[in-house]
Amino acid sequence: MNTKQINAANADELMEQREQSQACLGYAESRQKKTEGQKIMQLYETAFPEDEQIPWDDLMRLVGEMPLDFTAHYDGEAFVGFTIVYPRKSFNWFWYFAVREELRGKGFSQQILTQLIVRYKGQPFALDMESTTQVCDNPRTVARLCGSPSDNQQHDKERAGT
Numbered sequence: 001m002n003t004k005q006i007n008a009a010n011a012d013e014l015m016e017q018r019e020q021s022q023a024c025l026g027y028a029e030s031r032q033k034k035t036e037g038q039k040i041m042q043l044y045e046t047a048f049p050e051d052e053q054i055p056w057d058d059l060m061r062l063v064g065e066m067p068l069d070f071t072a073h074y075d076g077e078a079f080v081g082f083t084i085v086y087p088r089k090s091f092n093w094f095w096y097f098a099v100r101e102e103l104r105g106k107g108f109s110q111q112i113l114t115q116l117i118v119r120y121k122g123q124p125f126a127l128d129m130e131s132t133t134q135v136c137d138n139p140r141t142v143a144r145l146c147g148s149p150s151d152n153q154q155h156d157k158e159r160a161g162t
Contacts, residue, residue, distance in 0.1 A: 001080070001111050006040070006063060006070035039079045040072055047098035068095075073112050080108050083116060091124040 034042070041056055054062065063070050069085040081099035085092050094116060099108050116125075 001108075001115065002074040002076070003115070004072045004074070006072060006082075036072070036079065040082055043081065043098050043100060044096070046101070048096065073099075073108070073115075075108070081112065083112060085116065085120070085125075087120075091126055092120050094125055094127040097127070 044056065044059075045053065053059075062068060067087055069087060070082065071084075072082045073080045079100070080103055082096070083094065083098075084096040086095050087093075097109075097112070099112070113127075
């Protein structure tokens with residue numbers, strides 16, 4: 001899986017793409033081919049309840065002001081999802097984690113989570129996610145991800161055939 005960091009420099013690009021998108025909402029051709037930033041923003045705005053979202057413009061401002069690890073994830077050239085981790089001295093807060101709806105249940109969440117575990121190996125982390133009792137469109141994934149790290153390691157071993 002390929003990744004691309006979102007940082008202060010390209011966050012400005014994402015803001016500009018949003019403004020262009022809003023200015024062109026009436027034109028069908030502007031909706032046919034979405035830019036990378038529009039795909040990320042659309043996933044952000046549809047994957048999380050509105051009361052759990054930081055307004056997009058404020059989030060892009062925070063990307064420039066805080067040490068956020070904002071990463072877009074790709075399968076080849078195809079956008080899969082994104083993660084935002086807030087690294088802290090005492091722990092890393094896995095703040096936002098989203099995979100495109102049509103790709104859920106295909107193992108991408110597990111691949112991304114495994115990459116995060118490897119990246120932050122040896123450092124405590126908190127993954128902020130839905131409760132297993134909350135109604136959602138991916139209850140099996142949520143239940144599996146709520147397991148212990150050893151459960152995730154066992155799942156990885158089963159996938160690798162070991």
